[in-house]
Amino acid sequence: MSPSLAAYESIVNSSVVAQLRRLGKKLEGRRVVHVNSTREGGGVAEILEWMVPNMRDVGVDASWEVIHGTPRFFDITKGIHNGLQGKPVELSKKDWMIYQDVNEENAARLRPVLEEADVVIIHDPQPAYLLQLCPNRKGKWIWRGHIDISRPFRPVWKYLRTIVEKYDASIFSMAEFAQPLPHPQFLVPPSIDPLSEKNREMTPAELSGVRAEAGLDPDRPLLVQVSRFDRFKDPIGVIQAYRLVRKVAPVQLVLAGGGATDDPEGKAVLEEVMEAAEGDPDIHVLLLPSGAHATINGLQRLADIVLQKSTREGFGLTVTEGLWKGKPVIGGDVGGIRLQVVNHHTGFLVNTPEGAAHRIRYLLHHHERIKEMGEEGREFVRENFLLTRHLREYLTLMLAIRSGKSERILLV
Amino acid sequence: MTPFEVKDCALLIRMSGLSPAMNLRELRDRIATCSENVLYHHFCETTLRPTFDDPDYRNDFAVWAKLYLGDRVLAERLGILDPYSFERMEGLRAVTLEVIDDRLGELTTVPWVRSGDEFLFKEATTVVFDTGERIGHPRELAPALRRMTNGSIYYHFLEALRRIPMGQDDFSAWLLEAGKEYEPYLRSLGSIDYHFHSLALLRKELVRALTQMEDAQ
Numbered sequence: 001m002s003p004s005l006a007a008y009e010s011i012v013n014s015s016v017v018a019q020l021r022r023l024g025k026k027l028e029g030r031r032v033v034h035v036n037s038t039r040e041g042g043g044v045a046e047i048l049e050w051m052v053p054n055m056r057d058v059g060v061d062a063s064w065e066v067i068h069g070t071p072r073f074f075d076i077t078k079g080i081h082n083g084l085q086g087k088p089v090e091l092s093k094k095d096w097m098i099y100q101d102v103n104e105e106n107a108a109r110l111r112p113v114l115e116e117a118d119v120v121i122i123h124d125p126q127p128a129y130l131l132q133l134c135p136n137r138k139g140k141w142i143w144r145g146h147i148d149i150s151r152p153f154r155p156v157w158k159y160l161r162t163i164v165e166k167y168d169a170s171i172f173s174m175a176e177f178a179q180p181l182p183h184p185q186f187l188v189p190p191s192i193d194p195l196s197e198k199n200r201e202m203t204p205a206e207l208s209g210v211r212a213e214a215g216l217d218p219d220r221p222l223l224v225q226v227s228r229f230d231r232f233k234d235p236i237g238v239i240q241a242y243r244l245v246r247k248v249a250p251v252q253l254v255l256a257g258g259g260a261t262d263d264p265e266g267k268a269v270l271e272e273v274m275e276a277a278e279g280d281p282d283i284h285v286l287l288l289p290s291g292a293h294a295t296i297n298g299l300q301r302l303a304d305i306v307l308q309k310s311t312r313e314g315f316g317l318t319v320t321e322g323l324w325k326g327k328p329v330i331g332g333d334v335g336g337i338r339l340q341v342v343n344h345h346t347g348f349l350v351n352t353p354e355g356a357a358h359r360i361r362y363l364l365h366h367h368e369r370i371k372e373m374g375e376e377g378r379e380f381v382r383e384n385f386l387l388t389r390h391l392r393e394y395l396t397l398m399l400a401i402r403s404g405k406s407e408r409i410l411l412v
Numbered sequence: 413m414t415p416f417e418v419k420d421c422a423l424l425i426r427m428s429g430l431s432p433a434m435n436l437r438e439l440r441d442r443i444a445t446c447s448e449n450v451l452y453h454h455f456c457e458t459t460l461r462p463t464f465d466d467p468d469y470r471n472d473f474a475v476w477a478k479l480y481l482g483d484r485v486l487a488e489r490l491g492i493l494d495p496y497s498f499e500r501m502e503g504l505r506a507v508t509l510e511v512i513d514d515r516l517g518e519l520t521t522v523p524w525v526r527s528g529d530e531f532l533f534k535e536a537t538t539v540v541f542d543t544g545e546r547i548g549h550p551r552e553l554a555p556a557l558r559r560m561t562n563g564s565i566y567y568h569f570l571e572a573l574r575r576i577p578m579g580q581d582d583f584s585a586w587l588l589e590a591g592k593e594y595e596p597y598l599r600s601l602g603s604i605d606y607h608f609h610s611l612a613l614l615r616k617e618l619v620r621a622l623t624q625m626e627d628a629q
Binding site (some may be wrong): 027175189380410 | 420423424425426427429442449452462463464466467517530532534535536537538539540541543544559560561563571612
């Protein structure tokens with residue numbers, strides 16, 4: 001159950017919540033339907049879990065529909081997903097037919113709701129074909145691409161583009177993720193929920209529990225990287241950086257992540273990491289189940305420095321989470337990390353294990369900077385990357401779409 | 413005097429449709445032809461956007477020149493440009509092009525960026541709405557400012573500078589109505605060098621300037 005909007009007044013200024021209510025008032029009673037492919041698990045479901053009730057809280061008649069599909073359909077959409085992220089995948093004509101057929105089955109069920117809605121927001125490629133199956137639609141249809149499609153595998157994008165370009169608008173998380181389309185492409189970065197299990201405040205007893213469970217020494221500095229076991233997250237580079245620091249400081253390292261068991265490449269990376277860490281009791285490699293939010297929260301809070309040494313990254317919400325917990329972040333100079341980490345202010349951008357080691361040593365020698373940068377990072381997230389800003393941009397977008405104007409100033 | 417109507421605003425950013433710039437010449441050519449809204453976004457709307465306020469420069473062109481082209485000379489020359497000192501965006505465009513042309517003339521090769529570091533041209537719509545809040549007396553302005561969102565500060569102080577009458581923020585325009593007694597307030601507001609301020613800092617500065625005047629009286 002998502003907290004009500006009022007609960008966020010203790011975190012953001014009450015004027016921010018009042019602003020959302022005022023924007024919501026302008027959209028009172030408007031029917032907005034979100035459609036995605038899963039009710040639980042994954043980033044999109046996490047967003048909709050709080051967004052839909054909060055839209056309702058400010059007066060919008062928001063609802064959330066989920067499409068159903070066969071295992072074959074989800075294999076195909078996983079292929080589409082990978083293709084959009086640049087992985088060469090084989091999708092036959094028959095695969096695309098199955099994709100369309102499953103959308104058709106869902107359209108038969110959802111058509112009345114979708115065609116009557118004022119705004120329909122379709123999340124990711126799985127339900128994208130629904131638009132073509134709702135010929136009597138009254139409202140505006142928006143495609144929300146949550147993934148990085150900046151360098152897609154062309155055959156997949158060429159086909160999906162013919163579907164997506166029929167929408168009235170699309171939304172991407174960053175300009176770098178977008179593709180040219182013949183309609184307005186809005187930019188709405190993601191956000192974190194400060195009251196969620198992954199980000200809420202924790203008691204000293206809870207933190208002690210996490211520390212004990214992970215076998216960490218409370219008296220020595222802790223470096224933490226939370227991410228999937230994926231080569232682009234460069235866990236081996238993190239271990240190399242740790243070893244360079246370890247020569248001069250008694251640090252501990254936690255590499256925590258999940259998702260390796262059902263992903264052959266993830267499994268291989270995990271094995272490489274285990275091998276690289278072997279024999280060093282101060283490297284803790286934790287393979288966490290998907291619901292281990294409190295453990296992740298605790299590890300990030302116990303850290304002295306949070307690392308996200310990616311060589312390729314989407315937005316990098318683990319960076320946002322680290323900053324929100326008042327930690328300086330040493331991150332790879334890529335993707336959305338660049339939007340969040342600014343040298344000497346919220347952390348450091350690095351390109352090599354040596355660069356990461358250098359910055360870790362700098363911070364361990366300047367403890368006051370850890371605190372200052374941590375505070376600056378937390379305020380930066382408060383202003384820019386909490387769900388209140390995310391909700392505001394969706395409400396603003398709906399107002400802009402309703403007006404049908406694209407002037408610089410829009411009075412509503 | 414007429415009560416001050418507190419407005420609020422939110423920024424909705426979108427891609428401009430222009431091709432990304434891979435090098436300084438492409439940047440120059442896109443700046444020469446882009447719409448005024450694109451220029452306005454990259455020079456003026458940076459404070460209201462969800463990114464860290466760059467500690468060195470306020471406009472995106474200077475930041476790009478520094479971080480990705482690696483041309484600190486150009487970054488410094490672009491960084492000092494004050495978009496609010498131009499009556500029209502075309503004036504700002506002309507000066508920006510002059511700075512880039514001068515730099516291109518000084519360089520033996522056109523600087524490029526690596527793939528992934530291109531300059532991406534954006535624009536935005538500022539959605540403005542009435543908060544319903546009214547300020548009846550100049551003495552109520554400082555407490556009201558403390559409560560205002562960043563959107564309100566942006567709209568009434570920075571965005572206002574580009575509305576008619578040009579170069580005047582809404583707070584000063586309103587205080588002008590209040591008569592001679594409030595002239596020191598006006599001078600105090602006018603002394604704020606807002607160029608490097610984030611909106612949170614600007615709010616603090618505005619409150620400080622006004623309360624200082626009240627204390628002095």
